[in-house]
Amino acid sequence: MTAEHNDNNNSIIKIALNLAFACIISGIIIGLVYYFTADIAKQKQLELQNLALQSIVQGADKYTPIPGKPGCYTATKGNEIIAYIIPAESKGYAGPVKLLVAVTPDNKVIKYTIIESKETPGLGDKAAQPQFADQFAGRTADELQVNKDGGTIQAISGATITSRAVTKAVKNAVDVAASITKGGK
Amino acid sequence: MKGYWDIFSKGLVLENPIFVLALSLCPALAVTTSVVNALTMGLTVTFVISMNNLIVSIVRNWVNPKVRVPIYITSIATIVTVAELLLQAFAPLLYKQLGIYLSLVVVFAIILARAEVFASKNRPFPSFIDGFGMGCGFTLAMLIVGVIRELFGNGTILGYTVLGSWYPPALIFIMAPGAFILIGYLVGAWNIWSARIEKAKGERGETI
Numbered sequence: 001m002t003a004e005h006n007d008n009n010n011s012i013i014k015i016a017l018n019l020a021f022a023c024i025i026s027g028i029i030i031g032l033v034y035y036f037t038a039d040i041a042k043q044k045q046l047e048l049q050n051l052a053l054q055s056i057v058q059g060a061d062k063y064t065p066i067p068g069k070p071g072c073y074t075a076t077k078g079n080e081i082i083a084y085i086i087p088a089e090s091k092g093y094a095g096p097v098k099l100l101v102a103v104t105p106d107n108k109v110i111k112y113t114i115i116e117s118k119e120t121p122g123l124g125d126k127a128a129q130p131q132f133a134d135q136f137a138g139r140t141a142d143e144l145q146v147n148k149d150g151g152t153i154q155a156i157s158g159a160t161i162t163s164r165a166v167t168k169a170v171k172n173a174v175d176v177a178a179s180i181t182k183g184g185k
Numbered sequence: 186m187k188g189y190w191d192i193f194s195k196g197l198v199l200e201n202p203i204f205v206l207a208l209s210l211c212p213a214l215a216v217t218t219s220v221v222n223a224l225t226m227g228l229t230v231t232f233v234i235s236m237n238n239l240i241v242s243i244v245r246n247w248v249n250p251k252v253r254v255p256i257y258i259t260s261i262a263t264i265v266t267v268a269e270l271l272l273q274a275f276a277p278l279l280y281k282q283l284g285i286y287l288s289l290v291v292v293f294a295i296i297l298a299r300a301e302v303f304a305s306k307n308r309p310f311p312s313f314i315d316g317f318g319m320g321c322g323f324t325l326a327m328l329i330v331g332v333i334r335e336l337f338g339n340g341t342i343l344g345y346t347v348l349g350s351w352y353p354p355a356l357i358f359i360m361a362p363g364a365f366i367l368i369g370y371l372v373g374a375w376n377i378w379s380a381r382i383e384k385a386k387g388e389r390g391e392t393i
Contacts, residue, residue: 019249
């Protein structure tokens with residue numbers, strides 16, 4: 001590199017312009033892609049959510065959001081409420097565990113699905129499998145505790161923390177459902 | 186053609202990103218608890234590193250050397266963000282699975298390293314091949330670690346049970362300490378292997 005070349009290329013303005021130009025180009029590209037994909041992404045998100053709702057409460061023909069409770073839905077069949085769908089979250093072994101819980105109008109658990117979790121594969125992620133998940137069906141809030149803590153839920157061996165987290169989240173969801181049914185009466 | 190093959194294949198064995206260059210070890214430990222995770226991460230990195238090498242090489246004559254690193258990072262971040270937006274719109278399920286890993290790709294040392302070491306000094310096509318080779322080497326290493334960890338730690342591969350119920354899973358393999366131990370042994374094995382390759386090449390009188 002010659003001295004002249006040095007002076008020419010290394011003035012602070014030139015360097016700054018160089019970087020700024022690169023950032024502007026990248027900004028334009030991202031902006032354009034966002035402009036064209038944002039609507040499609042939103043639509044896909046909604047479809048995905050509906051799919052999750054359908055998988056958890058079968059046989060319902062309408063899902064209506066519950067006012068004042070973000071993320072909560074009532075599943076109705078005809079004019080009869082068959083279930084409340086409540087999102088729940090609690091701290092697992094490797095981060096938050098997010099669930100969707102379906103609760104009957106008399107506050108019993110129907111089932112849950114795990115929407116998001118980072119639990120250890122082979123240990124904590126067994127919480128999504130029927131051996132563990134099926135235990136929750138028909139339980140009321142009082143019964144929802146891991147057997148180590150004196151409840152009725154058989155914890156997954158080697159994954160007590162995850163079992164506790166899921167149980168606690170489901171219990172919270174039942175409590176939320178209870179407050180909704182109370183409020184409705 | 187042979188030149189391109191050499192550029193491609195050095196990423197696989199002799200300069201394998203994980204086992205030899207020892208770059209991006211953190212994700213190799215964190216993500217390889219199952220084969221699916223390891224594979225998706227590997228493919229994502231392969232895509233980003235190839236594209237980034239291509240772009241860095243195309244713009245290499247306009248980038249001021251003093252700000253080259255921020256510009257490379259901007260380029261990586263742009264590619265990742267665009268990929269994220271596209272996945273969100275057209276493959277939301279895949280996007281959900283990749284989740285945090287995708288954003289992590291921005292700070293992968295191996296991608297920046299290849300931009301600096303190779304793409305900034307070479308023409309676009311060889312740079313692309315270099316990135317692709319490095320990506321494949323990374324994927325290969327991730328797969329090796331992932332297969333061993335999932336097989337011994339959970340008795341499954343890709344979720345299918347391989348070792349039956351008679352096998353008590355060695356949980357340490359899917360925990361972080363198991364990953365450290367395993368990678369240590371694999372690096373050792375890799376060194377023995379690549380030393381053999383180099384020796385064989387030396388005996389044939391080829392330069393390495």
